[in-house]
Amino acid sequence: MSFYAYKDIIEAGDLVLAFISRGATKPITVTPGEVLNTRYGQFEHDLMIGMKYGSQMAGKKGYGFIHLLHPTPELWTLSLPHRTQIVYTPDSSYIVQRLGVGPGSRIIEAGTGSASFTHSFARSVGDKGKVFTYEFHEVRYNEAKRELEEHGLMKNTVITHRNVCDDGFEIDNHKVDGDVVFLDLPSPWTAIPHLNKVIAEDRQVGICCFSPCIEQVEKTVKALEDDGWTSIEMVEVAGKRWEARKDMVKHVDDVVKRLKDIQDRKSQGIEKLRNVNSTAPSEVSSTESTPEPPSKKQKRDRGFNPFGKGTRIKEGDDQYEWRDVTKVESEIKSHTSYLTFAYKNPNRKV
Amino acid sequence: MNTKNRTVITANQHVLIRLPSEGTKIVELRPSGVVSLGKFGSFLVDGVLGYPFGQSFEIVEGQDVKPILSLQHSSDPKDVSEEPEGDLNKEELTKMFSENNQNIIDIGSKIQKLTNDDIEELKKSGATSSIGQHIIDQMIAGHEGFDKKTLFSQQKYLRRKQQKFLRRFTVEYLGSSQMLQYYIDKDLPRVIDLSEESLGLLMTYGNVRPGGNYLLIDETGGVVLYAMLERMGGEGQVVLVHENEHVNIIALRHAGYSEEYINRMVKTIDYLQFLEPENEKINWEDKSEEELAEMKSSKREQYEKRRERATAINSVIETVQNGNFDALISVSTLHQPTLLPRILDTVGGSRPIVIYNQYKELLLETQHVLTKDKRVLAPSIFETRVRPYQTIPGRMHPLMTMRGGGGYILWGTKVIPQEGITAVGRGISKRKREESPATDATDS
Incomplete structure (x- = not known):
């Protein structure tokens, strides 16, 4: 297991x-x-050993199953214990792309929070890069530190218990030399002036401040301007998840046909008859002249019933006509935070 | 080895030039060369070398440049402490302003006394940024309604004129975001409507990192491949599947990678070789030393070439047959529902499957196919859109227009289904169901 490489x-x-x-x-x-106990059964760890990552595993009683997945920062983000609001993948992936994070990048991240983005940074910067992450909340710091250690991420990650807004970013025995800064703090404008001591002096430095309120953005933009950051731009990322579904195609002709069928049956008194004699539906259907209903499994004869009214129909049932459609997730993240980007240049030959 | 410089503007590299008009250009920096920026003038390459990437410049006399803080700032960066506002002559030009637009009457361009001929005349008098500034000063001086504009409106007007007349530019490192943006501006269909945020999501969901072994289908001319190489930092391998006889990775010509570097990192294979490996493998037997000695030198050369080709093809076919790729990333116009079932097994267990398409409808069809297939766990379609804001304190609001589109991404995880596993709630007797009242677990 590793967040740096797959194993099989x-x-x-x-x-x-x-x-x-x-x-x-x-x-x-x-x-x-x-043993892992879930609502779908029990799963013995002993049996997992030797299985391939990605395997479907049956429950102890022979039914029910789970899948055994290899951790990645993205899957971890979906399963991690939340300590704080986390930075979701549409935001984090955009920040990484826009700020050009890659092998060799030196990241400054404050605060660590649930360490979800820390995992993603550590994966991306590789062994040539470094992630310096700071958390001021002691309990969260200890949990994050233990987690990063357990996940083997300390190879390129340094976590520090610190309130960077008061005490800055400098670390004993390390030249931080950061070129990508990510600030997820209640008041980033108080941390920004401290950055000058730890950011790279020989290359461009990019920053992203992550704040939910527009008032925070205002203060952040002013602090960035005052400190010589340029190309300041704030954006919002809207991510949505869609699911493939099937929607029944109902032709109006069939509706008309069905209404006629009901009318006919009423006039023939069939409905009444059927209610009395519901145990013998075959006799009933033999007396009617309307087409066969598409559903054969119906327990009760409903006459011509092209949309399966009154029965439970599985989406995509072969006996009906369907159209492929998409449905957006029932609750979307309409606002995560505002992302304020800026750059700082040495403005001299290096 | 790859020697390109990622942090400092260096000769013989392709870079992105960002112009005040928000236009972009890719240029190669030849030592002692001159780069022409059209109406924004031209500059001597040597003047920009040695500065870190991201530096903005202003053209001064004789195609020379001086560094400036940014495209919006004229001040010499060294003076930044003395001029904290930094904005172009904001103080002098905008002394008089209105509280609102009550007194503005729209009479079009007549409000401004400087004619196009006047402007052309002024332009001819020099190609430096100070001429541009002079034109803007003259326009404002001859503008009847300028003092009736609000302060913000005056600043907007200035910004617009700066974009038109100032001879400034920024030299940026040509990363994958910059390359993508260049193509978005110049040739959107080439990148199949892909946006920067979708590219980022592709790389993240694909778990692209140093050392990975990836299977890629890229019809953007290599922009996606470039983004992957950037994330891999020279470690790992990309097997690139292509539908024509030759692969199209034209975007890499700006990348600054050596041929040897590309050959080491990227292995190409066409669909015929991929799908019918046994027929396409080349039966190759090395000739003996004696046979080689008898060959003429031209024949020998031919032999070596054929040998090299056979080795390369057989080796990539073998790589595909061994499979176990760390991800499948597909940015393609091919009908994925017919393709994916045939190539999924080359991807390792628990590895991501990431499919981009500019149309959601095509991913919808793909998702239905994958859900039935059972080899891809929890496939879903993702959409990500970045909304830019006017970022001026006191005047924050989303921009009035932004780029539509940007595509959709289907992301799932390759898994290994086991035969004969029954989901809870399916095919179990009613009695058993009553014992464990769990619901259907097959919604994945």
Whole structure:
């Protein structure tokens, strides 16, 4: 298990993300003797050892299943224990792309929060880069530190317990030399003046301040301008998830036909008859002249019933006509935060 | 080895030039060369070398340049402490202003006394930024309604005129975002409507990082490939599948990678070789030393070339047959529902499948196919859109227009289904269901 590279076979001690259902992924450390209990059954860790990452695994009783996934920063983001509001993938992926984060980048991140973005940064900067992350809340700091250690990310990540707004970013024994700054703080404008001591002097430095309120953006923009940052631009990222669905095609001709069918049956007194004699539907259908209903499994004869009214129909049932459609997730993240980008240049030959 | 410089403006590299008009240009910086920026003048390459990327310049006399803080700031960066506002002559030019637009009467361009001929005449008097500034000063001096504008409106007017007349530019590192933006401006269909935010999401969902072994379908001429190489930092490998006889990675000609670097990082294979590897493998037997000794030098050269080609093709076919790719990333106009089922098994377990399309409808069809297929877990379609704001304190609002489109991304995880597993709630007797009242687990 590693956030830096994939492996193929699950071993004892690995972090595995047990995908139970959409919206329910449970991180587990594979430990001999232990059992994962879910609403879909029990899953023995011993049996996981030796399986391939990505395998579907059956429950102990032979039914129900989960999938055993290899951790990635993105899947981790979907399963991690929330300590704070987290930076979601549409935001984080855009920040990484726009600020050109890649192998060798030196990141300054404050605060660490749930360390979700820290994982993503650490993955991207590789062994040539470095991530300096700061968290002022002691409990959160300790949890994040333990997590980063367990996930083997300390190779390129340094976490510091610090209120950067008061005490700045300098670290003993490290030249921070940051070229990408990400500030997810209540008052980034108080931290910005401290950056001058730790950002690179021989190349351009990019910054992104992540704030939910427009008033915070105002103050941030002023602080950035005062400190010589340029090309300041604020944007918002709107991410949406869509699902493929099927919608039944209902032709109006069929509606008319069905209404006529009901009328006919009424006039023939069939409806009444059927209610009395509901145990013998075959006799009824033999007396009518309307076309066969498309659904054969119906327990009760509903006459001509092209849309399966009154029965439970599985979306996509072969007996009906469907059109492919998309449906947006029922609750979308209409606002995460404002992203204020800016750059600082040395403005001299280097 | 790749020697391009990512941080300092260096000779013989392609760079992105950003103009005050928000236009972009890709130019190669030849030592002692001159770069022409059209109506924004021209400059000597040597003048910009040695500054870090991201530096803005202003053209002064004789195609020389001086560094400036940004395209919106004229001040010498060293004076920044003395001129904190920095904005072009904001103080002098905008002394008189209105509280509102009550007194503005729209009479079009007549409000401004300077004629086009006057402007052309002024332009001829020199190609430096100070001439541009002079034109703007003259326009404002001859503008009947300028003092009736509000302060913000005056600043907007200034900004617009600066974009037109000032001879300024920024030299940026030509990263994947810059290259994509260049193509978005110049040739949007070339990048199949891909936006920067969608490109970022592709790279992140694809888990692209140093050392990975990726399968890529890229019909953007190599822009997506370039983004991947950027994230990989010279470690790992991309197998690029293409539908024509030869691969099109024209965008890489600006990338500054050596041929050797590209050959090491990128292996190309066409669909025929990919889908029918056994037929397409080249049966190759090395000739013996004696046979080689008998060959004429031209024949020998031919032999070596054929040998090299055969080795390369067989090696990439073998790579595909071994499979276990760390991701499939597809940015293609090919009908994915017919393609994906045939190539999914080359991707390793628990690795991402990331499919871009400019049309949601095509991903919808793809998602239905994948959901039935069971080899891709929880496929979903994602849309991401960045909304830019006018970023002026006191005047923050989203811009009135922005780029539409940007495409959609289907993301799922390659998994290994097991035969005969029954979901809870399916095919279990009613009695058993009553014992464990769980719901259907197959919605993934």
